[in-house]
Amino acid sequence: xxxxxxxxxxxxxxxxxxxxxxxxxxxxxxxxxxxxxxxxxxxxxxxxxxxxxxxxxxxxxxxxxxxxxxxxxxxxxxxxxxxxxxxxxxxxxxxxxxxxxxxxxxxxxxxxxxxxxxxxxxxxxxxxxxxxxxxxxxxxxxxxxxxxxxxxxxxxxxxxxxxxxxxxxxxxxxxxxxxxxxxxxxxxxxxxxxxxxxxxxxxxxxxxxxxxxxxxxxxxxxxxxxxxxx
Amino acid sequence: xxxxxxxxxxxxxxxxxxxxxxxxxxxxxxxxxxxxxxxxxxxxxxxxxxxxxxxxxxxxxxxxxxxxxxxxxxxxxxxxxxxxxxxxxxxxxxxxxxxxxxxxxxxxxxxxxxxxxxxxxxxxxxxxxxxxxxxxxxxxxxxxxxxxxxxxxxxxxxxxxxxxxxxxxxxxxxxxxxxxxxxxxxxxxxxxxxxxxxxxxxxxxxxxxxxxxxxxxxxxxxxxxxxxxx
Amino acid sequence: xxxxxxxxxxxxxxxxxxxxxxxxxxxxxxxxxxxxxxxxxxxxxxxxxxxxxxxxxxxxxxxxxxxxxxxxxxxxxxxxxxxxxxxxxxxxxxxxxxxxxxxxxxxxxxxxxxxxxxxxxxxxxxxxxxxxxxxxxxxxxxxxxxxxxxxxxxxxxxxxxxxxxxxxxxxxxxxxxxxxxxxxxxxxxxxxxxxxxxxxxxxxxxxxxxxxxxxxxxxxxxxxxxxxxx
Amino acid sequence: xxxxxxxxxxxxxxxxxxxxxxxxxxxxxxxxxxxxxxxxxxxxxxxxxxxxxxxxxxxxxxxxxxxxxxxxxxxxxxxxxxxxxxxxxxxxxxxxxxxxxxxxxxxxxxxxxxxxxxxxxxxxxxxxxxxxxxxxxxxxxxxxxxxxxxxxxxxxxxxxxxxxxxxxxxxxxxxxxxxxxxxxxxxxxxxxxxxxxxxxxxxxxxxxxxxxxxxxxxxxxxxxxxxxxx
DNA sequence: GATGAATGAGCATTCATTCAT
DNA sequence: CATGAATGAATGCTCATTCAT
Numbered sequence: 001x002x003x004x005x006x007x008x009x010x011x012x013x014x015x016x017x018x019x020x021x022x023x024x025x026x027x028x029x030x031x032x033x034x035x036x037x038x039x040x041x042x043x044x045x046x047x048x049x050x051x052x053x054x055x056x057x058x059x060x061x062x063x064x065x066x067x068x069x070x071x072x073x074x075x076x077x078x079x080x081x082x083x084x085x086x087x088x089x090x091x092x093x094x095x096x097x098x099x100x101x102x103x104x105x106x107x108x109x110x111x112x113x114x115x116x117x118x119x120x121x122x123x124x125x126x127x128x129x130x131x132x133x134x135x136x137x138x139x140x141x142x143x144x145x146x147x148x149x150x151x152x153x154x155x156x157x158x159x160x161x162x163x164x165x166x167x168x169x170x171x172x173x174x175x176x177x178x179x180x181x182x183x184x185x186x187x188x189x190x191x192x193x194x195x196x197x198x199x200x201x202x203x204x205x206x207x208x209x210x211x212x213x214x215x216x217x218x219x220x221x222x223x224x225x226x227x228x229x230x
Numbered sequence: 231x232x233x234x235x236x237x238x239x240x241x242x243x244x245x246x247x248x249x250x251x252x253x254x255x256x257x258x259x260x261x262x263x264x265x266x267x268x269x270x271x272x273x274x275x276x277x278x279x280x281x282x283x284x285x286x287x288x289x290x291x292x293x294x295x296x297x298x299x300x301x302x303x304x305x306x307x308x309x310x311x312x313x314x315x316x317x318x319x320x321x322x323x324x325x326x327x328x329x330x331x332x333x334x335x336x337x338x339x340x341x342x343x344x345x346x347x348x349x350x351x352x353x354x355x356x357x358x359x360x361x362x363x364x365x366x367x368x369x370x371x372x373x374x375x376x377x378x379x380x381x382x383x384x385x386x387x388x389x390x391x392x393x394x395x396x397x398x399x400x401x402x403x404x405x406x407x408x409x410x411x412x413x414x415x416x417x418x419x420x421x422x423x424x425x426x427x428x429x430x431x432x433x434x435x436x437x438x439x440x441x442x443x444x445x446x447x448x449x450x451x452x453x454x455x456x457x458x459x460x
Numbered sequence: 461x462x463x464x465x466x467x468x469x470x471x472x473x474x475x476x477x478x479x480x481x482x483x484x485x486x487x488x489x490x491x492x493x494x495x496x497x498x499x500x501x502x503x504x505x506x507x508x509x510x511x512x513x514x515x516x517x518x519x520x521x522x523x524x525x526x527x528x529x530x531x532x533x534x535x536x537x538x539x540x541x542x543x544x545x546x547x548x549x550x551x552x553x554x555x556x557x558x559x560x561x562x563x564x565x566x567x568x569x570x571x572x573x574x575x576x577x578x579x580x581x582x583x584x585x586x587x588x589x590x591x592x593x594x595x596x597x598x599x600x601x602x603x604x605x606x607x608x609x610x611x612x613x614x615x616x617x618x619x620x621x622x623x624x625x626x627x628x629x630x631x632x633x634x635x636x637x638x639x640x641x642x643x644x645x646x647x648x649x650x651x652x653x654x655x656x657x658x659x660x661x662x663x664x665x666x667x668x669x670x671x672x673x674x675x676x677x678x679x680x681x682x683x684x685x686x687x688x689x690x
Numbered sequence: 691x692x693x694x695x696x697x698x699x700x701x702x703x704x705x706x707x708x709x710x711x712x713x714x715x716x717x718x719x720x721x722x723x724x725x726x727x728x729x730x731x732x733x734x735x736x737x738x739x740x741x742x743x744x745x746x747x748x749x750x751x752x753x754x755x756x757x758x759x760x761x762x763x764x765x766x767x768x769x770x771x772x773x774x775x776x777x778x779x780x781x782x783x784x785x786x787x788x789x790x791x792x793x794x795x796x797x798x799x800x801x802x803x804x805x806x807x808x809x810x811x812x813x814x815x816x817x818x819x820x821x822x823x824x825x826x827x828x829x830x831x832x833x834x835x836x837x838x839x840x841x842x843x844x845x846x847x848x849x850x851x852x853x854x855x856x857x858x859x860x861x862x863x864x865x866x867x868x869x870x871x872x873x874x875x876x877x878x879x880x881x882x883x884x885x886x887x888x889x890x891x892x893x894x895x896x897x898x899x900x901x902x903x904x905x906x907x908x909x910x911x912x913x914x915x916x917x918x919x920x
Numbered sequence: 921g922a923t924g925a926a927t928g929a930g931c932a933t934t935c936a937t938t939c940a941t
Numbered sequence: 942c943a944t945g946a947a948t949g950a951a952t953g954c955t956c957a958t959t960c961a962t
Contacts (some may be wrong), residue, residue, distance in 0.1 A: 060379075063379070064379040065294065065295075066294070066381060067294035068296075069930090069932085080948045082935080082949060083946080083947055083949095085932090086946065125320060146375075149293070152296070185446075185449075188433075188449060190277075190433075191430035195429025196421060196422045197427040199422070199426075199428070200421040220422075223457045224457065227453045300956075301957085311958085312924065314958095315957090316921070334922080373939055523839070524756070524836060525755075525756040525836075526755040526756035526758075526842070530952075539926080540952080541953085542927070544954095545954065545955075550953090583949090603797045606756070606836055608752065609754040609836075610754040611756060612756070618955080642913070644909055647897065650893075651886060652910075652914075655885035656885040656889075659888070667877065676878070680878055683872075683874070683882055687917030696932090761936085764945095770945055771936090771937085771944080771945065771946095772938080772939080772946095773943055773945095775936090776943075
């Protein structure tokens with residue numbers, strides 16, 4: 001079966017045939033739908049979309065969602081204002097599409113096949129990847145945090161949320177069952193991990209010029225692990 | 231000398247006569263300017279200002295700074311649009327005034343005379359106060375985070391920053407000197423503490439309906455302390 | 461009962477208490493609703509609305525609905541563009557409101573208590589009034605004819621249609637029963653009357669500078685009557 | 691001489707050599723210019739033009755000239771937007787060309803050699819042809835009426851006007867001289883005839899699904915004739 | 921002071937037109 | 942020639958700000 005062949009067929013295939021939990025099926029479908037759009041696009045279109053998304057992220061970092069103008073986005077992306085409206089129906093849809101993209105990109109990049117490793121190693125790997133990614137593209141956080149309470153977010157996008165959190169939960173549960181992680185409320189543990197990684201990456205970006213040393217990664221993970229380990 | 235007499239005179243007095251470090255002088259002047267506004271106001275005016283600030287915070291929580299309209303703020307505050315312009319020169323000044331108010335409220339409320347207590351007790355008290363305050367008024371964070379990268383923030387306000395961080399630093403240094411706290415970069419430790427407290431308070435507000443139990447406070451602090459303690 | 465007191469109450473009153481046919485009830489309600497809006501408006505608002513409607517009619521006559529710009533309407537009405545949006549949600553609603561007004565104005569002005577007169581006298585009076593009105597405000601026709609096939613017309617407005625036609629039908633039926641009018645399809649007779657009066661009034665306006673003599677009225681009615689009389 | 695050879699030569703030839711009144715010369719030149727375009731075209735081009743004109747008429751009937759978009763016309767004609775600009779310099783020229791075509795088609799089709807017949811027979815034949823044509827293509831009226839007051843009409847096209855009216859005048863004059871038709875202002879008589887035929891044809895199209903019976907033609911003509919006959 | 925209708929600059933969006941393929 | 946994505950000027954609409962009451 002060809003991923004580019006037919007969208008509906010593929011989704012039905014995923015739903016009916018794969019031996020997976022509903023939760024994972026759902027994630028795969030979301031990601032698939034997103035990829036489908038890109039896979040069925042010519043290179044030039046994909047490139048154009050990336051230009052637009054990049055421009056939007058850059059500008060959000062500078063002026064916030066409150067300061068975003070369609071004309072500025074176009075200028076930053078080196079295209080005409082009207083061109084934006086070929087790719088997106090309006091400003092709202094552009095921002096929602098970017099949100100959707102960012103939400104779905106985070107999970108696949110972080111989640112890898114590391115189930116066989118010890119929990120602390122798994123967590124370390126995730127910590128490292130997340131921290132590096134966030135430092136590398138801190139604008140992502142800025143955009144996401146602003147967008148969710150902006151007037152532009154659609155009802156459907158409000159519901160899309162973060163495979164990352166769910167994945168973390170699974171690891172934490174595993175850790176608890178192996179008596180490696182404190183038997184505390186998952187949401188509290190997740191708040192610590194995500195709050196710390198976001199806050200620390202923002203600090204690295206703003207005050208350290210984006211320089212993230214191995215030592216910083218190790219030390220920060222060590223702090224985190226000391227907090228949650230049994 | 232009367233605090234309400236004359237703004238400029240007072241500021242000059244602080245700058246020239248008090249035997250303080252520049253840093254502390256600066257803080258005092260900022261706080262003084264802020265108080266000056268309120269002290270010179272009739273009760274009805276102060277009440278009006280609180281209505282306006284409240285309305286702005288509420289709306290920021292709903293629609294973000296991107297969605298704030300002067301007319302909405304007026305409506306939410308149950309006054310006429312024109313009235314806003316009696317109290318503030320324009321939208322920018324309204325938002326900057328609110329930012330200034332929030333920034334300066336946080337420190338005094340949290341920082342109390344707890345120097346004599348053990349470091350972990352000091353930290354516990356701060357943790358508890360901060361968490362309770364953030365849960366109580368989570369909109370504060372939403373506003374602050376959005377405002378600092380909005381197109382409205384003034385250059386002067388960008389520099390105003392967080393007595394809270396400085397105060398934390400002092401405690402952490404004291405803890406390190408007493409070999410109670412890990413000898414790690416302060417910014418990393420602070421990222422953990424602030425990131426966790428913000429993230430956790432947001433979780434409590436959004437998913438727990440704002441209900442913060444003593445148990446949650448204790449458990450979360452315990453997590454935090456386990457991370458940073460020697 | 462006060463006409464300005466309560467809209468819903470009044471409409472219910474018309475529907476439940478008046479001894480009228482449904483058709484007439486419906487017409488009265490439509491007209492009532494329209495009047496209600498004006499009666500509950502301050503003089504300045506009513507004046508503003510008339511300015512806007514006048515400006516729109518004038519411009520439609522000059523450039524057609526295709527050439528109407530909100531900025532031009534505002535300029536012609538000597539108000540700011542933004543002001544239009546205080547009175548109407550958007551261009552579409554402005555045009556629909558004008559259409560509704562024109563549709564409902566025509567009937568009351570023409571239809572008077574002339575039931576007791578001979579059919580040809582009734583028709584003559586109607587002819588005279590209609591012709592004079594159309595000559596006086598030919599822009600009305602221009603607007604109405606363009607609007608009904610413009611992209612702006614709302615579904616609800618498509619259904620509102622012409623008490624005038626229905627009133628004509630009643631007179632024609634009466635005339636037929638008295639053997640004064642040819643026993644032909646009403647729609648054909650109405651096409652003759654309305655087609656002639658519109659076409660003739662347009663001619664008077666365009667080629668005669670709007671000068672309508674009594675002689676022209678009498679001669680044209682005579683033509684019309686000769687056509688349809690037994 | 692070949693009609694397709696050279697446009698300017700031909701026009702000069704008409705102007706200098708033919709023994710005709712200026713008025714008729716002018717008409718011939720207009721018609722010639724129009725034919726010239728078609729005669730010099732390959733079949734595929736002519737077909738393309740008809741597609742474009744048809745599409746434009748259809749759309750004008752649906753959304754009025756106000757709602758016409760070049761992209762919609764192209765879509766309706768099943769061609770690319772850019773192709774429109776191969777055939778017409780711009781939107782204005784497209785619409786003017788259609789107007790010109792419609793104006794010049796009407797006269798030749800209706801005016802035939804019927805001078806030898808009795809006036810009422812001549813009028814009946816014209817009535818029948820006009821009514822059938824209008825019912826058959828009611829969109830023509832819609833387009834013409836909107837176009838003449840649209841911002842697109844060119845100055846030259848404003849002057850092109852209706853051989854039909856002139857032809858009617860001739861017949862009416864003849865009728866008057868034979869004491870068959872009332873001695874009234876021609877414009878009034880023409881208003882009756884044209885107003886009625888347009889209004890009635892619109893009724894047939896909108897309310898009778900375009901079904902025009904012989905009886906309707908006869909009855910309507912009879913009405914018309916009764917009005918104007920002596 | 922307080923009001924909220926009016927203003928018009930500024931931004932979102934449309935669509936006639938172009939041009940590389 | 943035909944195409945349709947790209948363009949940006951033109952237009953619809955919003956909302957911070959003003960000002961007569």
